[in-house]
Amino acid sequence: MTASPHSDPEPVVRFDNVGMRYGRGPEILRDLSFDLPRGSFQFLTGPSGAGKTSLLKLIYLAAKPSRGLISCFGRDVATLPRDELPDLRRRIGVVFQEFRLLNHLSVFDNVSLPLRVAGKKRSEYAEDVAELLAWVGLGDKMSALPPTLSGGEQQRVAIARAVVGQPEILIADEPTGNVDPEMGMRLLRLFAELNKLGTTIVIATHDLQLVRMVDAPVMTLANGHLHIRPPRSQRQREAELREAERRDADDRPTATVPMGPEPSAQDAADDLDDEDPMDAVARAMEMPDEDDTDDGEDRDA
Amino acid sequence: MHDDLPRPPSGGSGRLLPPDAGRDRPLFLVAAILVFLACIAALGARGAWHQAQNWTTELESSLTIQIRPVDGRDTEADTQRAAEIARGMPGVQAATPRTREDALALLTPWLGEGNLPDDLPLPLMVDVELEPRAARDDRVAISDLQARLDAEGMAASVDDHSRWARAVRRAAGTAQTLGLSLLALLTGAAAAVIAFAARASLAARTDVIDALHLCGAEDRFIAGLFQRRFFMLGVKSGLVGALFAALVSIGVSFSQSPADMAFFLPRWAANPFELILLGAAPLLAGLTSALSARLAVASDLRGRW
Numbered sequence: 001m002t003a004s005p006h007s008d009p010e011p012v013v014r015f016d017n018v019g020m021r022y023g024r025g026p027e028i029l030r031d032l033s034f035d036l037p038r039g040s041f042q043f044l045t046g047p048s049g050a051g052k053t054s055l056l057k058l059i060y061l062a063a064k065p066s067r068g069l070i071s072c073f074g075r076d077v078a079t080l081p082r083d084e085l086p087d088l089r090r091r092i093g094v095v096f097q098e099f100r101l102l103n104h105l106s107v108f109d110n111v112s113l114p115l116r117v118a119g120k121k122r123s124e125y126a127e128d129v130a131e132l133l134a135w136v137g138l139g140d141k142m143s144a145l146p147p148t149l150s151g152g153e154q155q156r157v158a159i160a161r162a163v164v165g166q167p168e169i170l171i172a173d174e175p176t177g178n179v180d181p182e183m184g185m186r187l188l189r190l191f192a193e194l195n196k197l198g199t200t201i202v203i204a205t206h207d208l209q210l211v212r213m214v215d216a217p218v219m220t221l222a223n224g225h226l227h228i229r230p231p232r233s234q235r236q237r238e239a240e241l242r243e244a245e246r247r248d249a250d251d252r253p254t255a256t257v258p259m260g261p262e263p264s265a266q267d268a269a270d271d272l273d274d275e276d277p278m279d280a281v282a283r284a285m286e287m288p289d290e291d292d293t294d295d296g297e298d299r300d301a
Numbered sequence: 302m303h304d305d306l307p308r309p310p311s312g313g314s315g316r317l318l319p320p321d322a323g324r325d326r327p328l329f330l331v332a333a334i335l336v337f338l339a340c341i342a343a344l345g346a347r348g349a350w351h352q353a354q355n356w357t358t359e360l361e362s363s364l365t366i367q368i369r370p371v372d373g374r375d376t377e378a379d380t381q382r383a384a385e386i387a388r389g390m391p392g393v394q395a396a397t398p399r400t401r402e403d404a405l406a407l408l409t410p411w412l413g414e415g416n417l418p419d420d421l422p423l424p425l426m427v428d429v430e431l432e433p434r435a436a437r438d439d440r441v442a443i444s445d446l447q448a449r450l451d452a453e454g455m456a457a458s459v460d461d462h463s464r465w466a467r468a469v470r471r472a473a474g475t476a477q478t479l480g481l482s483l484l485a486l487l488t489g490a491a492a493a494v495i496a497f498a499a500r501a502s503l504a505a506r507t508d509v510i511d512a513l514h515l516c517g518a519e520d521r522f523i524a525g526l527f528q529r530r531f532f533m534l535g536v537k538s539g540l541v542g543a544l545f546a547a548l549v550s551i552g553v554s555f556s557q558s559p560a561d562m563a564f565f566l567p568r569w570a571a572n573p574f575e576l577i578l579l580g581a582a583p584l585l586a587g588l589t590s591a592l593s594a595r596l597a598v599a600s601d602l603r604g605r606w
Contacts, residue, residue, distance in 0.1 A: 060515065062515065082520070082603065082605075083519070083520070085514075086514075086517045086518060086519045086520075087517070089514070089515060089516070089517040090516075090517030094515055100508065100511065100512055100515075101512075102317075102319075102508065102509055102512055104315065104316075104319035105315045105317070106310065106315055108309060108310050109314055109315040112314070113317075113512065113513070113516045114516040114517060116314060116317075117513060117516045117517055117518040117522060118517060122313070122314055126309035127309065129309060130307055130308060130309040133307070134307055139307035140307060142307065142309065142310050143310040161516070165516075165517070
């Protein structure tokens, strides 16, 4: 479940020292190295402008890195021929912050787009699409055009479109930004459900409420760098382990350093900010060159 | 909510490429005009070829023997003799000696009636009709005939109208080349306009293209959308253009002076060629439009990623 550097032999997505810049501008993403293991669930947070959307673009194959290696489903994207892109993209579902629905198509047509594009017949998917729309509470709006829907409804259309093709990885950019907390919960349950079925999930969000609800690693982007905080359960486990080791060490002062990441003063801070991943962001923002100050479990990725 | 699932909306799926009235209408007009002009050019080229064919066949299937009046010879008798000789030549169908009255009749339009003295010596003619096939390349027979007439001591000259026919053919050939070049240019212009429009509409609908790409659409799927759309546009403008070309052509052929020098005008002949040409125009326009749209879009898409 961890989004730690290269722990999974066959991750869905692997970043290796990836940097990205637009044109000749400054690098907006620097030295990103992480895996999205198959079936994992993670949040991506960070202040606006930190490059979340760019990072997501790299994952959903809408942009190429300016350096480093990205492999997606085991394919190196740098050498990926254009005609193999569609096949990979069909395995990726994306919910855009601004939805990107086609305003001239009905809700039903918007949601069935990935299936239609994959060459499926309307009769094959009509029932499934209707069922999915009913599930997200849009059963009575199937023939409506997106501009006539509320923001929250459009968001649900976007989510339905992203998941209708049963992608192996689902990327959602602020998927709960426009819905009430109840619908937010419902959508989160949908994501969790998909995750249980084996879908890898990445949710970019500012909603800390949402982040707290799932015991999942949190990737935090700040100043182009990525920090990955392991899930709460793992940190608790590790803290308990360290506690035990400390007690052991007290008993036997000659004991060697335990396996795993070095415990440091930062760990304590980490445990303290358990409830608030934005602290890490705030910390990073206060210290532009934070590379050396942040180690321990908040690995520089 | 799960008990009674709503039914999927009835009816077909919406068009992925939204119609774009602001752009499509002028484009349709331009394409229709180009098809119209192309049809006129093709009909004109065809008409010129057809007309030249008629004229040259007529000219080349006959010879004229001219007997000049010479002192001490009976010109009338010479025409009779020349006609006899001509009839004896291979490939000759008929030879008709023309009398002095015929010669006078030919001069009447220029000199008026009865203005010529009766004793004025006039050159007389023999019309020689050739067998249709023999006409074209029987130059030997012509020199042969000339030699036979010379041997008789007549002041005769044989004219096979070849200078005239050459001139007519050259003019017709020029008109035809012009028509075909115009056709090629117009097709090129139409293809360029369509490619331009397809690119513009691709650029205008990046939202659709991006959404399709992110849903995993292949380039050929997207190119296919544009191809279909521009095929239909080509067919529609082709129909309108061809219809107007047919109307103009019919109008020209019913207007006065059908045998005038304007032989390159598209004259309605209602023969199979014209009908096939006009019938095929919408299809050809559709195919040209579809192909150039597809190539333009495909090359634009290739530039991405």
